[in-house]
Amino acid sequence: MNVLIVYAHPEPTSLNGSLRAFAVQRLQDAGHRVQVSDLYAMQWKAPLDAGDALARRPGDAPFHPSLDSQFAFANGLQSPDIAAEQEKLRWADAVILQFPLWWFSMPAILKGWVERVYACGFAYGVGEHSDARWGDRYGEGNLAGKRAMLVVTTGGWASHYSARGINGPMADILFPIHHGILYYPGFDVVPPFVVFRAGKMGAARFAATTEALGQRLDDLFTAAPLPFRPQNGGAYEIPALTLRADIAPEQTGYAAHLASAAPGA
Amino acid sequence: MNVLIVYAHPEPTSLNGSLRAFAVQRLQDAGHRVQVSDLYAMQWKAPLDAGDALARRPGDAPFHPSLDSQFAFANGLQSPDIAAEQEKLRWADAVILQFPLWWFSMPAILKGWVERVYACGFAYGVGEHSDARWGDRYGEGNLAGKRAMLVVTTGGWASHYSARGINGPMADILFPIHHGILYYPGFDVVPPFVVFRAGKMGAARFAATTEALGQRLDDLFTAAPLPFRPQNGGAYEIPALTLRADIAPEQTGYAAHLASAAPGA
Numbered sequence: 221m222n223v224l225i226v227y228a229h230p231e232p233t234s235l236n237g238s239l240r241a242f243a244v245q246r247l248q249d250a251g252h253r254v255q256v257s258d259l260y261a262m263q264w265k266a267p268l269d270a271g272d273a274l275a276r277r278p279g280d281a282p283f284h285p286s287l288d289s290q291f292a293f294a295n296g297l298q299s300p301d302i303a304a305e306q307e308k309l310r311w312a313d314a315v316i317l318q319f320p321l322w323w324f325s326m327p328a329i330l331k332g333w334v335e336r337v338y339a340c341g342f343a344y345g346v347g348e349h350s351d352a353r354w355g356d357r358y359g360e361g362n363l364a365g366k367r368a369m370l371v372v373t374t375g376g377w378a379s380h381y382s383a384r385g386i387n388g389p390m391a392d393i394l395f396p397i398h399h400g401i402l403y404y405p406g407f408d409v410v411p412p413f414v415v416f417r418a419g420k421m422g423a424a425r426f427a428a429t430t431e432a433l434g435q436r437l438d439d440l441f442t443a444a445p446l447p448f449r450p451q452n453g454g455a456y457e458i459p460a461l462t463l464r465a466d467i468a469p470e471q472t473g474y475a476a477h478l479a480s481a482a483p484g485a
Numbered sequence: 486m487n488v489l490i491v492y493a494h495p496e497p498t499s500l501n502g503s504l505r506a507f508a509v510q511r512l513q514d515a516g517h518r519v520q521v522s523d524l525y526a527m528q529w530k531a532p533l534d535a536g537d538a539l540a541r542r543p544g545d546a547p548f549h550p551s552l553d554s555q556f557a558f559a560n561g562l563q564s565p566d567i568a569a570e571q572e573k574l575r576w577a578d579a580v581i582l583q584f585p586l587w588w589f590s591m592p593a594i595l596k597g598w599v600e601r602v603y604a605c606g607f608a609y610g611v612g613e614h615s616d617a618r619w620g621d622r623y624g625e626g627n628l629a630g631k632r633a634m635l636v637v638t639t640g641g642w643a644s645h646y647s648a649r650g651i652n653g654p655m656a657d658i659l660f661p662i663h664h665g666i667l668y669y670p671g672f673d674v675v676p677p678f679v680v681f682r683a684g685k686m687g688a689a690r691f692a693a694t695t696e697a698l699g700q701r702l703d704d705l706f707t708a709a710p711l712p713f714r715p716q717n718g719g720a721y722e723i724p725a726l727t728l729r730a731d732i733a734p735e736q737t738g739y740a741a742h743l744a745s746a747a748p749g750a
Contacts, residue, residue, distance in 0.1 A: 230535065267525065324666070327533065328600055379727055463649040
């Protein structure tokens, strides 16, 4: 299978760099083809702006993030760096986003990859709206049929990210990425691989960490995805997009959007 | 009082641009001094990297995001753009982060402002660790005594961000910013001002929106902050940093870190 790793760490000799090298080797040894988008090495342009299109919409309309993205995508006028990443996504059967958790989210350079590569018409603004459908998203879309997984490192302890930990539960911190960035354009999202206390990584822990990561990579195409509810599958009222009153009536918040308790989520 | 607006939208004639202009005028009319960090206009460098310091740590150690930040901050060797933003934060009595919600978080250019301006020793890595304290953070730190507020626009409907809305509750989406980015270095965080359906903004709705925003700006220094629990105030076990068993024993997740139901949160 084809695996794309989108990788965001500025230092190749870091723990993240070592885990990336391990992952590439493990996947290749299993017979997969691997491409890596090393965003720092590529000097990826992070900010979304009018320079992302080779030409603007006709007329003198001011720059509009989604309308200009839609026009450029539809007319082959995207900046070549954006089009190249979209082609890698089309090629991939699975995508791994690997990054250190900085301020409880992905690094800016990776957020900018999402904002610019996720063009209108490619990753959002797809499909028709009707009484029964609100576009092709949350389980449908151009990236449906592909898998995605996060590989995340953090200096904090697992307890700091537990159900009553001060940082909030890791599953909640990652929900906007899992559900809002990956499930949204159609990916099946498998549970994340999270390394805590990344600053305290001796040889024995590194060996155990790569052992565990290796197993997760071996299972990338067979692991059960997080059971998010498809938007257009009947669980949500349209257009309010609230969960139907008879579905998980006792639940609110992120957990309501999982059809059952997810392993490792 | 002194108010810093950190603003992240690429198009000055956008709704965000209009709301920013309104906010500056309203605050100035009330007698406040206002500075705006217009990140797109400043061509703010988003990615955190080794170029953020004028000199590296002694020796040949590889780049390390927090150790190099700490060294540069302590020795006056930060990139001038970073030092200038820190000086604005010192000057400010209140900080407003204004941005469109893109992929359920702040734009990359603003995330990169946080990552680079929040130096080690300035916004994290502050204070001592002991049996009773885990650094000066979550309610303590160099930015304690200042206020912060988010002004956020989104194309989605309020119902999509409600307790059972498909995107997840807005309060949960903003929690990592409110609690993890603003409360962490010491800010008192007042409830956010959120504009839904930002793409459907006629003259009447714009007038009502600025009316409401104006009221919130008038109340910026008097509104009750979100009642997050201070880390070192006795509510958390140290070093596990889990909420003490007798505090809100029925609660898990983000809500457990609020001492009571917050108005508008």
